[in-house]
Amino acid sequence: MQQALLDYTLYLADSALILGQRNSAWCGHGPVLEQDIAITNITLDVIGQARSLYQYAAQLKGGETTEDTLAYLRNERDYKNCLLVEQPNGDWGQTILRQFFFSCFQRELYTQLTKEKDATLAAIATKSLKEVNYHCRWSSEWVLRLGDGTPESHTRLVTALENLWPYTGELFKAADYEIALGLDPAPLHKNWFSTVQSTLEEATLSLAPLTSCYMQLGGKTGVHSEELGYILTDLQYMQRTYPGCDW
Amino acid sequence: MGTHNLEELFQQKIDKEVKIEPKDWMPEAYRKTNLRQISQHAHSEIVGMLPEGNWISRAPSLKRKAILIAKVQDEAGHGLYLYAAAETLGQSREQMINDLHSGKAKYSSIFNYPTLTWADMGAIGWLVDGAAIMNQVMLTRTSYGPYARAMVRICKEESFHQRQGFETLLVLSKGSKEQRAMCQDAINRWWWPALMMFGPRDSESTNSDMSMKWKIKRKTNDELRQQFVDMIAEQVKLLGMTLPDPALRWNEARKHYDFGEINWDEFWQVVKGNGPCNKQRLDARRKAWEEGAWVREAAQAHANKQRTRTKAA
Numbered sequence: 001m002q003q004a005l006l007d008y009t010l011y012l013a014d015s016a017l018i019l020g021q022r023n024s025a026w027c028g029h030g031p032v033l034e035q036d037i038a039i040t041n042i043t044l045d046v047i048g049q050a051r052s053l054y055q056y057a058a059q060l061k062g063g064e065t066t067e068d069t070l071a072y073l074r075n076e077r078d079y080k081n082c083l084l085v086e087q088p089n090g091d092w093g094q095t096i097l098r099q100f101f102f103s104c105f106q107r108e109l110y111t112q113l114t115k116e117k118d119a120t121l122a123a124i125a126t127k128s129l130k131e132v133n134y135h136c137r138w139s140s141e142w143v144l145r146l147g148d149g150t151p152e153s154h155t156r157l158v159t160a161l162e163n164l165w166p167y168t169g170e171l172f173k174a175a176d177y178e179i180a181l182g183l184d185p186a187p188l189h190k191n192w193f194s195t196v197q198s199t200l201e202e203a204t205l206s207l208a209p210l211t212s213c214y215m216q217l218g219g220k221t222g223v224h225s226e227e228l229g230y231i232l233t234d235l236q237y238m239q240r241t242y243p244g245c246d247w
Numbered sequence: 248m249g250t251h252n253l254e255e256l257f258q259q260k261i262d263k264e265v266k267i268e269p270k271d272w273m274p275e276a277y278r279k280t281n282l283r284q285i286s287q288h289a290h291s292e293i294v295g296m297l298p299e300g301n302w303i304s305r306a307p308s309l310k311r312k313a314i315l316i317a318k319v320q321d322e323a324g325h326g327l328y329l330y331a332a333a334e335t336l337g338q339s340r341e342q343m344i345n346d347l348h349s350g351k352a353k354y355s356s357i358f359n360y361p362t363l364t365w366a367d368m369g370a371i372g373w374l375v376d377g378a379a380i381m382n383q384v385m386l387t388r389t390s391y392g393p394y395a396r397a398m399v400r401i402c403k404e405e406s407f408h409q410r411q412g413f414e415t416l417l418v419l420s421k422g423s424k425e426q427r428a429m430c431q432d433a434i435n436r437w438w439w440p441a442l443m444m445f446g447p448r449d450s451e452s453t454n455s456d457m458s459m460k461w462k463i464k465r466k467t468n469d470e471l472r473q474q475f476v477d478m479i480a481e482q483v484k485l486l487g488m489t490l491p492d493p494a495l496r497w498n499e500a501r502k503h504y505d506f507g508e509i510n511w512d513e514f515w516q517v518v519k520g521n522g523p524c525n526k527q528r529l530d531a532r533r534k535a536w537e538e539g540a541w542v543r544e545a546a547q548a549h550a551n552k553q554r555t556r557t558k559a560a
Contacts, residue, residue, distance in 0.1 A: 017309075024303045024312075027319050028296035029531070031539025033327050040320040044313060051309050068308045092542045148552060149545025156541070238307035238365060245423055247307040247365070 004180035005118065006060045007080065010070065011175065011220055013053035014081035017071060018228070019102060020047035021235055022089055031092055038138060042099065045131040052124045072239035076228050080175075083219035084167040086227045093146050093153065094160040100139035101164060104195050105171045106132045108188040116183075140199045147203025154204065161205060169215025176221075261462050266392035269335035277461055281391045282336040283352075284463065286343045289329035290354035292322045294347075294528050298362040299371060307365055311415075315368060318408055325401045332393040348533050350520070355379075357444050359522030366419055366426075366433035372412015374434070374441040377479065380405050381471045382445070390462040413482065420486045434483070435491040442506075443514045445472040473503055480504045 023043040030036025054067035061070075084102055089095045110132055113125035146153040172189040197207060218224065238247070253272050260267065267273055296319050303319065306312035330340045346352035357375050362368070383405060386398040419430035446452060446468040458464040466474075476495075483490055494507035516522065 021304065024316055027303055027316060028293075028300035028323070029535040031535070031542035033293070033323055033330070035542075037320055037323050037327070040316060040323070044316055044320070047309065047313050047316070051313070054309070071309055072307075092539065145546050145549040146542070149548040150541070152541050153545030153548075234304045237305045242307075242423070242425060245307075245426055246418060247311055 001180065002060065004177040006057055007175075007177035008181055008183065009053055009057040009060065009121070011080040011082075011177070013050045013057060013070070014079050015085050015102075016046045016053065017050035018079070018081040018231060019085035019098075020044075020050060021231055022085065022087075023095065023099070025089055026095065039095070039099075042131075042135050042138070045128075045135065049124065049128045049131070052127070056120050056124065068239065072236045076224055076232060077222040079224065079228060079232070080220055080222060081224075081228075082167070082170050083216055083225055084164065084171065086219065086225060086231060087164060087167060088227065090160060090163065091156055092142075093156040094163060096139055096142040096146065097157065097160040097164055099135060100143050100199070101168055101171075101196065103132055103135035103139055104192050105168075105188070107136055108192050109185065112183070112188065136195075140195075143199055143205075144203045147200070147205045157203070157205060161200075161207075161210070165207075165210045165213050166216045169213075170217050170219060173215075173217055173220075258460075261390050261460075264462075266395060267390050268392045276457065277463075278336050280458060280461070280463060281394060282333055282338055285329055285333040285336070285391075285394050286338070286346070287353050287355075289326050289333060289343065290347045290352055291358065292326035292329060294354045294358045294532060296322045296326075297528055297531055298358055298360070298524070299368060301362045302365060302368050305365070306368075311368075314411060318372070318411065321404045321408070325397075325404070328397040328400065329394075332391075332397045335393050344536065348529065348536060350529070353518070355444060356514070356517040356522060357440050358528055359517050359525045360436070360440050361524050363436070364429050364433060366416065366429040367437070369412050369415030369419060369430070370433035370437040372408050372410075373416055373482075374412075374437045374479065375444070376405050376409045376412060378441045378444040378475050380409060381475050385465050385471070388462075388465060413486075416486055416488075420488060430486065431488050434486075434488050438490050438492070439509060439513075440517075442472060442476070442509055443517075445469070445475065447511075447514075476504050476506050 020043050023039055023046070026036065027040045027043065028036065030039060050071070051067055054070045057070055058065040058067055082102075084098060087094070087098060107129070110125040110129045113121050114129065116122045116125070143157070146157045148154075172185045172192075174184045174186065178184060200207060216225075254274055257267075257271075257273060257277075260271075267277070299315065299319050299322075303312065303315055306315050330343060333343060334340060343352065347354065357378075362371070380402065383398050383402050387395055387402055389395045389398065416430050416433075419426040449455060449467045449469045452468055455464065455467060459467070480490065480495060480497075492507045494505060496505055497503075498505045517525070520526075
């Protein structure tokens with residue numbers, strides 16, 4: 001049970017960190033200054049969530065474990081983030097859509113966790129939910145702008161939708177540790193799908209061509225896309241090069 | 248009332264420390280100087296995001312990563328206030344950005360140096376932000392109101408950045424042999440470029456006289472540079488590191504540190520565009536702007552459609 005709780009906490013933490021690591025590449029390179037600042041706010045929020053979760057995981061694991069040993073010294077196969085968050089930033093449309101899918105999912109998930117009997121997870125979820133509500137609003141507004149904006153932005157968003165949709169199924173497919181904890185995410189799908197569908201419709205995008213899309217699985221159990229190795233190479237460079245130092 | 252009288256009244260206001268506001272009459276040269284200086288300052292904040300942004304993905308701990316991201320984001324915020332302050336002088340942000348991209352407008356040369364190790368994040372905070380603060384504290388009392396007010400906010404954040412930078416180096420200075428070497432190396436590489444940030448010597452500076460008369464500036468380049476050297480020469484002792492200048496020594500008669508000669512040839516080469524990263528920095532800014540064009544167009548098109556829909560409803 002303790003192992004399942006640890007794995008589950010790491011799944012949440014890894015997903016938040018990898019999304020933060022991906023988003024942080026926009027800092028200084030955004031399409032307009034105000035949005036550079038906005039996406040960086042979101043980056044800081046999800047990295048903050050990751051830190052709270054890793055700190056809790058370190059406590060569960062005990063010994064010399066810290067948030068940094070968990071983030072910096074575990075390998076690809078130990079990382080449990082969902083595949084969605086490790087997908088490349090692509091253009092602004094792909095980054096926005098990835099954020100939108102994930103934030104809407106986090107909203108359902110954290111809402112569920114606020115009622116969880118594990119007080120620490122419930123507290124982290126309660127705090128994070130405030131941030132996530134804003135992330136949902138911000139990203140859905142951008143989905144609308146891009147879908148409805150110009151023919152070019154519409155086409156780009158359609159491409160992003162095709163690229164990312166196969167990674168949305170995994171969010172709702174229970175891993176062993178979720179089953180062990182009685183935290184099956186499948187029931188979260190209904191609300192998530194209804195939000196996503198209505199926003200995409202308003203943005204004049206259709207999910208119809210994707211109804212029979214084959215869903216990729218694996219991230220939550222440590223079988224990732226080829227992207228993750230490169231992300232960790234960058235992320236972990238300093239700790240791997242200079243082991244055992246304080247920074 | 249003739250221009251002559253207006254100029255006299257204007258100078259009287261300056262002399263009485265009354266701030267000049269956007270709708271007040273001002274000499275054309277005053278407007279231009281402020282516009283040039285504020286927009287250049289805004290560009291420096293934005294281009295300045297790049298060298299530090301270079302280490303966000305590789306920051307050595309989660310805490311350092313969060314601090315660095317927040318810091319780089321602060322620079323974006325400073326850029327935003329400063330563009331807004333510059334816009335009060337009658338030029339659009341878009342025009343200013345175009346001038347940056349075409350090479351017409353300048354930004355601080357310091358950002359044309361590369362960030363090679365993690366210690367550079369500390370050295371930039373301590374030395375580069377430290378040098379910038381010298382200038383910016385003075386600018387909180389500059390005569391143009393919107394610029395002075397933007398500076399008050401910016402200074403609070405910058406002095407926080409400087410302390411963070413120093414603390415980053417302090418940790419390295421107490422660390423392993425490799426960390427200490429990394430710390431000293433970063434100080435060695437950033438020291439002279441930081442001194443160059445104060446600009447040419449007073450005897451070579453073209454814009455200084457009028458700027459002092461109009462209280463855009465209140466201290467000369469050399470005065471600020473000396474103040475900076477005096478401060479850093481003391482602080483470096485706390486790190487147990489040295490500054491790469493054999494001529495640096497306390498001068499009891501002057502009550503200041505003497506220091507060696509800046510490599511002015513290097514200074515002018517970097518100003519002219521020949522620094523190690525001039526091309527990379529401008530290319531990165533242009534790329535972000537060009538790749539963002541479709542996003543800005545989409546946002547505008549959506550806003551226009553929304554307006555039409557609201558009207559029709």
